[in-house]
Amino acid sequence: MMRPFLALMLNGFREARRNRVTVVVGAFAFGLLVASSLLTNLSVSTFDRVLTDVGIGVMSIVLVLLAVFLSSGMLSREIERKTLFLIVSKPISRALFLTARFAGNMLTLGALLLAMGVLFFGQIALYGTLITQAQFVAIGMLFFELMVLSSIGFAMSSFSSQMVSATVTIGAYFAGHLGGDIYELSSKAESPLLQWVGKATYYALPNLSRLNYRVQATYEIPTPVAELAPSMLYAVAYSAVMIIIAVILFSRRDFK
Amino acid sequence: MLQRSKAMKSLITLPILLTGLVTVAVLAEPPREPPRGPYQAPLLPRLEMLKVVGAGQRSLVADYYWLQAIQAAGRGGHSLEATRYLDLFYYSDLVTDLDPKFHKVYLYSGNTIPTNLGRETWVNTAEARKLLEKGVKNFPEDSTLRLYLAYNLSYFHQEHAAAAEHLRIAATLPNVNKFVPEIASRLLAFNRRFDAALALAESFRDNETDPEMRQIFEERVLEIHREKVLLQVDDAIAAFQKREGRLPSALSEMVDKGDLPRLPVDPMGGVIIIGPDGKSGSTSSTLRLEPIDHKKNYFEKERQKQQDAQVAP
Numbered sequence: 001m002m003r004p005f006l007a008l009m010l011n012g013f014r015e016a017r018r019n020r021v022t023v024v025v026g027a028f029a030f031g032l033l034v035a036s037s038l039l040t041n042l043s044v045s046t047f048d049r050v051l052t053d054v055g056i057g058v059m060s061i062v063l064v065l066l067a068v069f070l071s072s073g074m075l076s077r078e079i080e081r082k083t084l085f086l087i088v089s090k091p092i093s094r095a096l097f098l099t100a101r102f103a104g105n106m107l108t109l110g111a112l113l114l115a116m117g118v119l120f121f122g123q124i125a126l127y128g129t130l131i132t133q134a135q136f137v138a139i140g141m142l143f144f145e146l147m148v149l150s151s152i153g154f155a156m157s158s159f160s161s162q163m164v165s166a167t168v169t170i171g172a173y174f175a176g177h178l179g180g181d182i183y184e185l186s187s188k189a190e191s192p193l194l195q196w197v198g199k200a201t202y203y204a205l206p207n208l209s210r211l212n213y214r215v216q217a218t219y220e221i222p223t224p225v226a227e228l229a230p231s232m233l234y235a236v237a238y239s240a241v242m243i244i245i246a247v248i249l250f251s252r253r254d255f256k
Numbered sequence: 257m258l259q260r261s262k263a264m265k266s267l268i269t270l271p272i273l274l275t276g277l278v279t280v281a282v283l284a285e286p287p288r289e290p291p292r293g294p295y296q297a298p299l300l301p302r303l304e305m306l307k308v309v310g311a312g313q314r315s316l317v318a319d320y321y322w323l324q325a326i327q328a329a330g331r332g333g334h335s336l337e338a339t340r341y342l343d344l345f346y347y348s349d350l351v352t353d354l355d356p357k358f359h360k361v362y363l364y365s366g367n368t369i370p371t372n373l374g375r376e377t378w379v380n381t382a383e384a385r386k387l388l389e390k391g392v393k394n395f396p397e398d399s400t401l402r403l404y405l406a407y408n409l410s411y412f413h414q415e416h417a418a419a420a421e422h423l424r425i426a427a428t429l430p431n432v433n434k435f436v437p438e439i440a441s442r443l444l445a446f447n448r449r450f451d452a453a454l455a456l457a458e459s460f461r462d463n464e465t466d467p468e469m470r471q472i473f474e475e476r477v478l479e480i481h482r483e484k485v486l487l488q489v490d491d492a493i494a495a496f497q498k499r500e501g502r503l504p505s506a507l508s509e510m511v512d513k514g515d516l517p518r519l520p521v522d523p524m525g526g527v528i529i530i531g532p533d534g535k536s537g538s539t540s541s542t543l544r545l546e547p548i549d550h551k552k553n554y555f556e557k558e559r560q561k562q563q564d565a566q567v568a569p
Contacts (some may be wrong), residue, residue: 046360174311215314
């Protein structure tokens with residue numbers, strides 16, 4: 001069971017590489033270089049902060065977009081190219097196929113995040129600014145944010161088109177970061193029903209703001225592991241639920 | 257025939273292409289300055305919209321507008337308009353709404369926005385005040401922000417009581433500038449908050465290890481006591497002048513008429529006198545505990561310069 005899983009996962013990684021996703025790292029490096037050169041001229045005494053914000057911010061925007069693109073298009077591409085039929089005809093369960101593909105997806109994103117992280121810290125060292133624990137935390141937690149988003153993309157793409165899947169995943173990204181506002185607004189509602197609906201929506205949406213440690217990186221605020229661990233666990237659990245939903249929907253799907 | 261047609265075509269297209277390229281090259285210019293009439297605030301996106309669009313990237317969005325703020329300050333430096341630093345206010349206000357903990361913005365913009373039009377005529381001070389008040393709200397433990405706000409309130413808005421209160425708090429904060437307690441006690445005394453002024457000065461005197469600074473606070477305690485006496489005499493002079501329509505000839509006259517209960521004594525050993533401007537003073541020092549009037553100092557210096565110029569051949 002492990003061998004096909006690994007084979008499918010690595011296959012997914014190779015396929016992403018064939019799709020030239022590595023170009024993204026090059027684009028990121030170029031963007032970082034141009035941005036930092038401009039920032040040295042534009043910024044006044046807040047260079048460290050701006051460099052950190054731009055580096056981690058651009059990294060997160062690029063990788064979130066990539067996560068949405070890769071996860072929402074994965075199954076539809078397999079169906080379109082008919083490669084899916086080759087796999088489902090083999091003695092491999094659909095659950096295994098889907099989870100292996102998800103793992104491959106996360107491997108791609110993880111490798112890109114690592115490469116971007118190396119570039120980012122390289123630049124920080126080059127400019128002689130401070131390397132902080134908060135920066136490592138922000139980049140590390142971004143992986144978990146990408147995991148949650150990818151799992152939503154997979155769940156959506158298991159039963160809908162790439163377009164719908166991508167739109168919903170992007171919506172989930174914004175809603176996940178603004179969930180706190182939904183909670184706040186609903187608690188101010190007079191109707192108990194509205195309050196209940198608002199709170200239910202808040203808990204159903206992925207709480208991405210608890211995985212966002214970019215503000216701490218801005219202010220060089222260290223975060224204890226005791227605080228990070230529950231957030232990591234939350235992300236893994238939420239992703240697991242989404243992947244199980246994807247497996248259920250995908251298993252019931254008729255490809256005739 | 258076909259070849260001639262082709263030649264004709266290239267004869268037409270080539271000049272058009274060349275003319276087009278030359279025209280574009282000649283007319284090319286750097287971006288134009290947007291036309292501006294009477295001052296209008298820069299059109300910035302609504303905060304709510306930015307919070308939604310920049311979900312998860314609030315620091316990055318705040319940084320973008322902070323860089324815009326710096327550019328606005330740079331543009332202001334090249335202008336002589338009274339509104340030259342107003343753009344900086346609008347950008348800084350947005351930045352601090354997006355990221356209220358962006359400390360640098362309060363310090364930088366709060367000091368840069370007030371604009372001196374010459375002869376100590378200041379504008380845009382209310383905008384700077386708004387930003388500094390926001391800064392103090394977000395950083396109540398920051399003595400520098402409180403000091404800047406106190407300066408703004410006292411000098412630009414003549415709100416000495418509010419300034420004194422900020423200085424009183426600032427004086428008790430760690431890493432405070434050593435001159436803050438001295439200025440705070442001065443303003444508190446000016447606002448007749450003698451108990452607060454004395455408590456502050458005495459606490460610094462008792463905790464100070466540097467003998468020179470200890471001496472300064474020891475003197476300040478006595479100055480506060482003297483100021484209390486002088487303000488009492490000021491009130492008596494004002495009451496006398498209102499009733500009699502003239503200044504009292506001596507302190508004893510005010511005692512005789514019941515404006516003062518007894519002859520006032522200077523705790524610093526000086527003799528209390530009535531100045532020609534109707535304010536009391538003491539021979540122990542010509543300076544009173546009151547805010548420094550920079551505007552008055554400026555005009556006195558100007559007058560002195562003019563006098564010197566007239567005297568010189």
